[in-house]
Amino acid sequence: MGPNKIHFVASVDDEHLDQINEIVKKMEGIGFYIEKVRKITGTISGIVDSVNSFQEAKARIKGIKEIDSERSYTTQISV
Amino acid sequence: MHNNFSTQFGNVPEKGETTGRFLVSFVDGGSEKKAMDLLTKASFNVATTSDFKESSFSSASLPDDSNGIYYKELGVALIKTEPYSDQMTTLLTNNPNGDIIMEPERVIYAIKSLDKKYLEGYYDAVKHLYEKAQGSSGFQEQIETLTDQESTWGLLATNVLASKYTGKGVSIAVLDTGFYTGHPDFIGRVVDSRSFIPGEDVEDLNGHGTHCIGTALGAKRSNLGSRYSIAHEANIFAGKVLSNGGRGTDGSILDGIEWAVENNCKIISMSLGAPSLGQSYSQVYEDAARRAIAKGTLIIAAAGNDSARRKGKVMPVSHPANCPSIMAVGAVDSKLKVADFSNHGQVDIAAPGVDIFSCWKSPENSNTISGTSMATPHVAGIAALYAEANPAATAYQLWQAITVNAKRLNSPSSDVGAGLVQAK
Secondary structure, eight states, rough: OOOOOOOEEEEEEEGGGHHHHHHHHHHHTTTTTTEETTTEEEEEEEEEETTTHHHHOOOHHHEEEEEEEEEEEEEEEOO | HHHHHHHHHHHOOOOOOOEEEEEEETTTTTHHHHHHHHHTTTTTEEEGGGGSSSSGGOOGGGOOSSSSSEETTTTTTEEETTTTTTHHHHHTTTTTTEEEEEEEEEEEOOTOHHHHHHHHHHHHHHHHHHHHHHHHHHHHHHOOOOHHTOOOOHHHTTTGGGOOEEEOTEEEEEEEBBOTTTTGGGTTOOOOEEOOOOTSSSSSSSSHHHHHHHHOOSSSSOOSBBOOOOOOEHHHHHHEEEEEEEEEEEEHHHHHHHHHHHTOOEEEOOOEEETTTTOOOOOOOHHHHHHHTTTTOOEEEEOOOOGGGGBBBBOOOTTTTTTTTTEEEEEEEETTTTTOOOOOOSEEEEEEOOOOOOOTTTTTTTTEEHHHHHHHHHHHHHHHHHHHOTTTOOOHHHHHHHHTTSBBOOOOOHHTTTEEEEEE
């Protein structure tokens, strides 16, 4: 894993929700490191070397609906 | 069941039974002198609460030499008289402008040895009549009068005190900074909790999560004074998805959502956000929320605090509240005006979010703070009341019921959505 590793979140489309484990294997095959697979929400988290891998994964792996860089969130208290 | 109930508590009145007494509401409720003059002209010998110390007064024990009591703070009198009596006719005849509204006092509770409960129910009935007489202009006045007495202004504005529902049987997941497990208001409550923050347990060293849990489903009887909680009998699921520093990532939040849905939580409350300026909503969250809804879980999230309206800065609803399948909550103040910080755009509903009192971590134990963070658990707690009222409702039906019953506000829907959330 390179120094500029990217944390990502992905979702699987409705048609491939029951094939999420297969999708994960294919993602691992093209360099994605998978940290978490959530079967109910159909989402996957992990780390990858570059955002360029997002397009590659979507093009090559059927069933990936979206991949985003992970965001940070904060409490919504007004200060 | 009815028979067992009667045996335990004595005679339980049928629905709609009245006490033989009447409630009289004076539309200009603030004028004690005018109300007392009208009552005296009609030959009513009425005492006033001004004559009593608060702690010693009970409506069940009116003075022997009077036939009524005038509640100074509410502008409402409770009188003993026969229907169509000369006294009643005189009172109503002196009412050419329709300034008086009269209706029979209904029995709310008649449970032996539970006078306090009776009085609570009675208070609600008087409040209802007062609201009816005062209309919307009196509502604000009522908030100002009663805030800090019975409850937070937020619970009053959302009509929570009048609700017969408690959230019993409904699970709410609050995904936040965790929960202060030692808070005295939660002694005896079962709390399911899990931390999704590496290296931190669920203990809330921030306070924000405890505050939100307090509003949505804390204790009805608080050791802190005013009531601040809504669904006080709902099941608590405290998911730590934000660190003690108040920060979290997609991964921890999605973990929390998955956990909540897995545990059949009907409602997820998320007082968190990330700026969304120039961005579309997250398809990943939209998919997650849509699937949560399909499993019966409604996600409610803060619209965000990025705006500074007085300075002309109005920002769009934050991630992830901007997703179509997540209910976005904007904040209003006690005058029911949009909060200065509250974001704009795809807002679905509004709730109290300025100067909100609730529980907090130790050693403070309580705090009064502002934010769409504070508005969100108001909607989540109230959603549990709707869910209890209709256990078969789907998450979409729950969403619909909440928005349809919101109180219209004099603000654009892009700021307050359907309006101010109202309890079932």
